[in-house]
Amino acid sequence: MSGKTHQELLQKYAEAIVKVGLNIRAGQRLIITLAATRGVPYQFAPLVREVAKAAYAVGAKYVEVLWSDEEMMRLRVQNAPRDSFDEYPTWQVDAVMKMIENGDALLSINGSNPDLLGGLDPEIVGAMQKTHLNHYSRVGERVTTNAVNWCVVAAAGEEWAKKIFPDLEPEKAQQKLWDAIFETTRIDQPDPIAAWEAHIVNLRKRGKYMQAKQYTGLHYSAPGTDFTLGLPNGHQWISAQSMAQNGVIFTANMPTEEVFTLPDRNRADGIVTSTFPLSYGGTLIEDFQVTFENGRIVKVNAKKGEAALQRLVDTDEGSHRLGEVALVPASSPIAKRGHLFYNTLYDENASCHIAIGRAYRFTLTGGAELNDEEFVSAGGNVSLNHVDFMIGSPKMDIDGIKKDGSREPVMRQGEWAFEA
Structure with missing residues (x-):
């Protein structure tokens, strides 16, 4: 150390x-x-x-x-x-x-x-x-x-x-x-606060790049994964820092390596395969796949913990849909350690991930002012749950889908495909 x-x-x-x-x-x-x-x-x-x-x-x-x-x-x-x-x-x-x-x-x-x-x-x-x-x-x-x-x-x-x-x-x-x-969490560095400030600047550059692109969706390709999700109008790519309604700028997770937004709850199709176990409610769910049609989870299977995964999905209607999409390079400091943490706060920062359930209102322009019905109409998701699971790996490619339907690289082999 x-x-x-x-x-x-x-x-x-x-x-x-x-x-x-x-x-x-x-x-x-x-x-x-x-x-x-x-x-x-x-x-x-x-x-x-x-x-x-x-x-x-x-x-x-x-x-x-x-x-x-x-x-x-x-x-x-x-x-x-x-x-x-x-x-x-x-x-x-x-x-x-x-x-x-x-x-x-x-x-x-x-x-x-x-x-x-x-x-x-x-x-x-x-x-x-x-x-x-x-x-x-x-x-x-x-x-x-x-x-x-x-x-x-x-x-x-x-x-x-x-x-x-x-x-x-x-x-x-x-x-x-x-x-x-x-x-x-950069505490072993000579000046942890300065190290965090530099890291936040770099993450925010990635977020600004994605925000400027205004993709209408993302396509994921990896072993066991062929998946397309939509991004709603007004989606906001967030990284590291947020502004609270009480006027304070804060960093919600330590560590944090992600750039994230909300997907359109009605536009998710294909199969995603987990790349990390999910610890949910005291049960470890391992080696699982989730199948989507028109935004809704229609099938899950897991080698271990399948009943717990199905319970998660069946919590309410919103738990059958997605509330977050996050991009994380496979070379993040957490991934570089080469072992699982069996803890979502850490493992989600080692891998690209998506979240079952509730969307963060601040990831949609004006979302905090919308009631549930308005938020859902805009593509946001409402649920009792918000549970991240990891799907990224060094074998994953992600394309951004432009308004004209054409695609361009966002990640290749688990790493950013652009300079910010």
Whole structure:
């Protein structure tokens, strides 16, 4: 690494989260949500406390944390009465909503066990997940309109680390995962903030190029993939930074390597094959294909986790359609590490991906001002879900489809086919 101690790197990580990710303004409050296994304080408290210190250093007036233990979810599925899975702690959603309505910042720390709910009754798991989605949709809707500055980051959970590095002792696996997090979020560089600023400039150049092209669609070609999707009028290619409705410019994901927009919910045809496993709701879905006709998912199959994938698609009508298309070069820093992370925040930044479900309103011109019906009429998608899955590889070619129907290269062999 950089020669700095783990504690020094943790402090730098927290500073980057606060200054680059959230860009917290003086007077804002911050709410942090997270779940961990094997005892929350042991897992993530050191990072949370460093984030709190960094937030107060830039003028935050209050920091609060909603801690939870994800093992409680597994215990519930195993032991709770079968007719109890419509129960939900609505006070948590109310707390987050009050912070959002006040214009405060929202941070989510991710580090969960990819196999948490594997092997459990899929019907009960599905019921529990749908209850959560139904209640948490209020927060999701505000996030998709960038109501406030928000950010998602990761911390090296022990069970997650063991999944990635199964041959190492738990402590060594966890430290190796921390090293990977620090490397891919540029924290190991001499000046992480400056490194992030340069990276954001480069990503935004790619986004501006794609925006100027105003393609009507994209065509994907790779082993197991022959897929065309449409892009609606007014689509906005977004990269790295966004402007929140509270006036704060922020970076929603750390790491981030993607340039993304919304597809037309009614125009997706063909077959896509996953190139990375998908960890969804504590179940790992592997080696899967999704078939589309006229924008709608009409078939899924998977070697592992097919029932969970079908449950995802069947959540609601919007989960049968797409809400995001993202371009990521196969040589991204996450991809270069040469291993899976079994975590969407990381694996989506190693590969081109698409998302089942809800579209971000800010990826459509004027989308934040539209009601659901208007948004859908404009080509946007509305759903309880927003779940990314990875389809890119060094064998993928992508063409941009112009208004006259002609095509030109956007990516070749997994890399950008243009200079920006």
